[in-house]
Amino acid sequence: MQKGGCPTGFIQIGDSCLSPSTVKIRFRDLAKQVWRNPDIIDKISIDVVQRTQKNLLSIFYSSHIKPMAIGDSLLRCASEVRISISEEAQKLTMAEFDNYLKHESIHLGYPQHDKGFRDLAEKHHIPVTVNMSQGGKVQLREKIGNRYQTIQEFPDYDAAKRFFDENIKDKKQGRFEIRY
């Protein structure tokens, strides 16, 4: 992929060049759409860096604060956040980039893709995983020996969960996970 046409220090997303502070403002605004208590969002210190990395966008949270959220109320979250963006992110449209930011902002309160996370993601019509946003399947896996093996694939989490509840829940042997 050809190098972005943006000035040094700017981040190219589609045809746009964003300054790190623009990305910060976007992240903050999107986080405020997700969470009903914006005051806590304003207190987060945000750092934006661009680097070569596997993920298009990743976020690191100061880990000494355990996040706490109920529904769309953010009760406690990291005080420092670093948004790290790959140069490959230039292939995203601005709407896709916003979805990435929004996804990550849900992680402020829900570090895992658990029910709380998924409910908010669904409410805001954003993919739960990059895998899913790229049309990947949700896998139902069973632990056989020391390793999990995929036993069936589903188009989304709910389909996998339904299958699990209907067909597997009562089978006590084996350990299962839904991966997405």
Ligand SMILES: [Zn+2]
């Ligand atoms: Zn995530």
